[in-house]
Amino acid sequence: DGGITQSPKYLFRKEGQNVTLSCEQNLNHDAMYWYRQDPGQGLRLIYYSQIVNDFQKGDIAEGYSVSREKKESFPLTVTSAQKNPTAFYLCASSIGAGGIRRNEQFFGPGTRLTVL
């Protein structure tokens, strides 16, 4: 899982509550990403950030929010507006995302979120 940590590993939430997933990296990477993984759907990009204090929506950003106040940290908040939040959430980082010829991503171990 490289130098990326995600916490907690398992998270339970009641409907109507916001919850924040943590992602920290010590790889000195500029770019960070959040993906959602559902069975049989592969990975879908929620948000990404190429640099501190900047982030962009991915393919399924509705109901999610992020911040990037520090290079090492990229927390994801799953809001009550997300209609089907139960999923496996993966955080990743890469050296860069723009104009970089080698852009392989390093993933954290994931957080499994269950809405009760």
Place this chain on the structure above:
Amino acid sequence: SQQGEEDPQALSIQEGENATMNCSYKTSINNLQWYRQNSGRGLVHLILIRSNEREKHSGRLRVTLDTSKKSSSLLITASRAADTASYFCATTTFTGANSKLTFGKGITLSVRP
């Protein structure tokens, strides 16, 4: 939107056999990457092949890329039970100064001891 499509969706082989997994994509790419995911864990990067390369090797892995057919294959030779995992192809496309990595749905590989 799905860029990479892996084939087959599931593959079961005997230990010691070779495993071949395929990936097709729709639009021009800058590079193609293969990742591995053990059950309930994060993805691990295996190999990257650029659009101007045709074949790359890494240990027991061999990746080919045919840009005219928009397809790639991942070969794992002399498979082991520990190779049991899901394998994903991911394609990089560049739009201006930004790049986007798009993952396929994955192939589930089972290696029987």
